[in-house]
Amino acid sequence: MSAVQPTAAASGRPLPEPAQPIPRSPAAPDPADHVDWRRVGLFYGIALGGAAVVAAGLWALGGLGTPLAQLVVALVYMMTPIVAGLVVERRAGRGLLLGGEWRVLGAGVGRTLGRIAGWSALVALAVFTVQVACALGFGALGVPGAGHWATDAEFTARLRAVQPTLPDGVVLNAWPLVAASAVQALLVGGTINGVLAFGEEYGWRGVLADLLRPLGVVRANLLIGVAWGLWHAPIIRLGHNYGAAWLPGIGLMVLWCVPLAFVLAWARERARSVAAPAVVHGAFNGFVGIFTLAIAGANPLVALPVGVLAPVPLAIVAATLWLAWPPGGRPQRP
Numbered sequence: 001m002s003a004v005q006p007t008a009a010a011s012g013r014p015l016p017e018p019a020q021p022i023p024r025s026p027a028a029p030d031p032a033d034h035v036d037w038r039r040v041g042l043f044y045g046i047a048l049g050g051a052a053v054v055a056a057g058l059w060a061l062g063g064l065g066t067p068l069a070q071l072v073v074a075l076v077y078m079m080t081p082i083v084a085g086l087v088v089e090r091r092a093g094r095g096l097l098l099g100g101e102w103r104v105l106g107a108g109v110g111r112t113l114g115r116i117a118g119w120s121a122l123v124a125l126a127v128f129t130v131q132v133a134c135a136l137g138f139g140a141l142g143v144p145g146a147g148h149w150a151t152d153a154e155f156t157a158r159l160r161a162v163q164p165t166l167p168d169g170v171v172l173n174a175w176p177l178v179a180a181s182a183v184q185a186l187l188v189g190g191t192i193n194g195v196l197a198f199g200e201e202y203g204w205r206g207v208l209a210d211l212l213r214p215l216g217v218v219r220a221n222l223l224i225g226v227a228w229g230l231w232h233a234p235i236i237r238l239g240h241n242y243g244a245a246w247l248p249g250i251g252l253m254v255l256w257c258v259p260l261a262f263v264l265a266w267a268r269e270r271a272r273s274v275a276a277p278a279v280v281h282g283a284f285n286g287f288v289g290i291f292t293l294a295i296a297g298a299n300p301l302v303a304l305p306v307g308v309l310a311p312v313p314l315a316i317v318a319a320t321l322w323l324a325w326p327p328g329g330r331p332q333r334p
Helices: 037-060 067-075 077-092 097-107 109-141 152-162 174-189 192-211 217-231 233-237 246-271 275-294 311-324
Strands: none
Touching: 037 067, 037 077, 037 192, 037 217, 037 233, 067 077, 077 097, 077 192, 097 109, 097 192, 109 174, 109 246, 109 275, 109 311, 152 174, 152 275, 174 192, 174 275, 192 217, 192 246, 192 275, 217 246, 233 246, 246 275, 246 311
């Protein structure tokens, strides 16, 4: 067999631009041969500082346990990365990534929206499928703390705990709800969840990714994944995702944000729009909750969706996408 030729993604070099260029943030250096660390520091200072201020306000108001608090998280906390990105771009004084995205959309609305929807759905469904497969596999292998796929009786009991109006005597199977959750996740990912996630993705996969582009695919996304995971620390301290186990929760968040950063970056490059990772991000948020019902007997710090095993399916998807189907190139064959 002939040797596999290294791709730009595999070697860590920046990817070549496709025939139809991807809109890039004007704040990125031109030519893109070095990283402007002052702009990177300004971006992260605003994003993380803003998140800390919002979290402090939520703490003063009693935490995350009210509908108002959840609204603040969605409308304010999640918007700090786009605010940071817009500030950096305005200071650079060369326009906005948002303008480039809008021009591409205006050049062909149907084609652009179709490309975003198609690639986003493919990536989201790949993530859902591999997550479910891993959950089943971890259970079958008896991985400590991973739990097992719930029986009909276990699933019904867990569902009744969150839906007390479920009639007595009804026994449900998890699979129809898993399928329905996947469909629903795609719908909300392309609508409300995607709009909210755009606040994050414009910053992380848009402006910051373009600022770090000279580092290459691997180093840039490793750094973005760590920074993105740590950005969640203020809200995790309030109990988000991990309850009282906030300290290990911060580390776990970083652990699975790294492979997810690669997945979302691939979606942006393939769809040639920062809207694509927003849709995938929104769909991901809409789907992962099903595991809290479908997996029984689990340690939440170990099992899917947010435990130590969470990076495994995400890493599988990320490696498959980048190595087998690199943006700007063709799958490599032996």
